[in-house]
Amino acid sequence: MADYPASGAFFTNDRKQSPTQPDYTGNLSVEHDVVHDLMRQIEEGVEHPKIDLAGWKKVSKNGRAFMSLRGAVLRDRREQSTSMASQAPMGRPTADVKSAVPNDEIPF
Numbered sequence: 001m002a003d004y005p006a007s008g009a010f011f012t013n014d015r016k017q018s019p020t021q022p023d024y025t026g027n028l029s030v031e032h033d034v035v036h037d038l039m040r041q042i043e044e045g046v047e048h049p050k051i052d053l054a055g056w057k058k059v060s061k062n063g064r065a066f067m068s069l070r071g072a073v074l075r076d077r078r079e080q081s082t083s084m085a086s087q088a089p090m091g092r093p094t095a096d097v098k099s100a101v102p103n104d105e106i107p108f
Contacts, residue, residue, distance in 0.1 A: 006031045010055070010067040028053075030071045035074045050074055 008028030013021060034051050041049035052074050055067045
């Protein structure tokens with residue numbers, strides 16, 4: 001299964017016994033970058049963190065209809081992250097270079 005990205009499935013709830021029970025049930029596993037973005041959203045004060053979802057109608061090998069799901073970082077956040085990364089200075093030293101170089105004029 002490592003060849004496939006994290007994903008999930010939504011199946012018709014064939015155990016439904018009342019109108020208030022869900023029509024579909026399933027699960028969704030997500031990549032670490034999605035989890036990290038959800039955590040960042042919480043740290044930023046987002047009250048209801050979100051991810052993008054995509055779904056495809058499929059039929060299982062035994063003929064049962066289901067929806068294949070995939071979750072990803074929200075498109076707006078991906079684009080914002082990409083644009084911020086392209087604006088960040090790369091390869092610049094964070095400390096004063098002169099203070100990091102030993103002074104050869106000190107006699108020992």
